[in-house]
Amino acid sequence: MNEPYDYFAEPVATAHKKYEALRAFFYEKLPAEEVAVKYGYKLSALYSLTRDFRDFLKDSGNEDMFFITKKPGRREKDTEGNITALIINLRKKYLSVPDIKAIVDSKGYKISERYIHNVLQKDGFDRLPRRTKQDRGIRNTSDIITAPETAALTYKPERFNTLNSIGILCLLPYMKKYGIDRAIEKSRYPETKSIDRLSSILSFIALKLSNIRRYSADDLWCMDRGLGLFAGLNVLPKTAWFSSYSSRITREMNLAFLKELHRIWKDQGLLSDTMNLDFTAVPYWGDDSHLENNWHTALASMLSVLAQDPDTGIIAYSETG
Numbered sequence: 110m111n112e113p114y115d116y117f118a119e120p121v122a123t124a125h126k127k128y129e130a131l132r133a134f135f136y137e138k139l140p141a142e143e144v145a146v147k148y149g150y151k152l153s154a155l156y157s158l159t160r161d162f163r164d165f166l167k168d169s170g171n172e173d174m175f176f177i178t179k180k181p182g183r184r185e186k187d188t189e190g191n192i193t194a195l196i197i198n199l200r201k202k203y204l205s206v207p208d209i210k211a212i213v214d215s216k217g218y219k220i221s222e223r224y225i226h227n228v229l230q231k232d233g234f235d236r237l238p239r240r241t242k243q244d245r246g247i248r249n250t251s252d253i254i255t256a257p258e259t260a261a262l263t264y265k266p267e268r269f270n271t272l273n274s275i276g277i278l279c280l281l282p283y284m285k286k287y288g289i290d291r292a293i294e295k296s297r298y299p300e301t302k303s304i305d306r307l308s309s310i311l312s313f314i315a316l317k318l319s320n321i322r323r324y325s326a327d328d329l330w331c332m333d334r335g336l337g338l339f340a341g342l343n344v345l346p347k348t349a350w351f352s353s354y355s356s357r358i359t360r361e362m363n364l365a366f367l368k369e370l371h372r373i374w375k376d377q378g379l380l381s382d383t384m385n386l387d388f389t390a391v392p393y394w395g396d397d398s399h400l401e402n403n404w405h406t407a408l409a410s411m412l413s414v415l416a417q418d419p420d421t422g423i424i425a426y427s428e429t430g
Contacts, residue, residue, distance in 0.1 A: 120148075128175045130155065131162055168266070192218050196228045205237055212332055214269055259346045260303060262337065271335025277318040278339055287377060292369045297362045299354065304346065309354060311340035316351075367426065374423055384425060385417040391429060 120126040130148040133139045134155070139147075145155045165174055192213065199209045206222050206229070213220060284290050293310045300306040315336045337344040346354075374380045390410035416426040 124175055127158060130158065134159060135162075168268075192220065193228050193232075196225055197232055197234075200229055200234055203237070211271070214334075259331075259337075259342050259344055259350070261305070261308070262341050262343050269334040271333055275335065277315060278335070280314075280318065281339065287373055289370070289373065292366070292373060296366045296369065298366070299357045304342065304350075308341045312342070312345050313351070315339045315345060371425055374418075374421075374425065379421045379423055380418050380425060381420050383419055385419050387415045387417070389413055389415065 117129070120129050126148055130144050130150060133144045133147070134141060141152060141155055141159075144150070145152045148155075150158070162174070195213060195216070195218075196209055199212060204212075206225050209225050210220070210222050213225070290307060293307050294305075296306065296310075298306050298310060300309055304312075319336065331345050331347050334344060371380075389412075391413045392408045393411050411429045413427065413429040415424055417424050
């Protein structure tokens with residue numbers, strides 16, 4: 110490609126081809142089918158490209174997707190070395206690049222995973238070996254970074270990275286549909302001035318849905334903006350809050366809430382006239398030694414009973430003792 114005409118007629122670079130295709134579709138008003146054939150796109154891929162371009166223009170402000178205004182010299186992201194020091198300290202805690210990025214984002218630094226990788230490579234760190242779930246679960250970073258104070262979320266457009274919350278956000282529409290959010294708000298569960306009743310319960314649900322079994326051994330979740338969004342908070346509360354809140358919940362509160370849930374399931378026609386009844390032992394992680402060991406897991410356990418609807422899978426009643 111040595112002629113100026115060929116440069117514009119047959120773009121080679123991916124970004125250049127995208128630009129020419131979008132220009133032909135939006136500015137020259139060519140049919141999508143013609144543009145797709147001319148620039149080698151499938152029709153569905155071209156429509157995806159136009160959709161992404163529209164979304165970019167809505168959210169990008171004054172930023173341009175294809176053309177960058179050059180400024181003299183290279184802009185230094187870490188003039189004082191704070192970001193580099195933080196990245197290195199977090200890797201010493203055996204954290205992966207995505208984990209490090211989640212924490213760095215919570216401090217307000219806007220850098221990519223590639224930037225983190227380059228910092229670690231430059232400082233001589235090798236890739237982390239394959240880790241077990243237990244290894245990945247021990248990620249206490251409280252001695253390096255302090256999570257933000259929890260507060261009610263101020264809803265405004267923003268971008269953030271999250272490690273755990275993409276899937277669990279899908280639960281919120283269902284909670285709204287069946288009125289579970291209203292049931293929580295009308296329950297007897299405690300609340301504080303800074304964290305209302307609904308956000309308190311959703312904080313526990315967020316951890317359960319994220320498969321964080323023992324939150325005292327991991328503190329990255331209290332820096333995850335996505336989990337906070339699920340609960341209507343900027344970030345989830347810290348470990349001490351969960352322990353303190355749990356101690357204030359009584360059996361009567363739980364029974365009253367279970368009865369309200371049962372009424373919701375019944376009113377929605379989600380319960381049949383038959384129940385699956387199961388007696389099982391639930392491992393207990395507390396300090397009380399009076400509980401017996403379950404022969405199957407060799408752990409201190411609590412006996413529990415579960416009543417499940419066979420058609421919907423809903424747990425209509427549960428009890429432990």
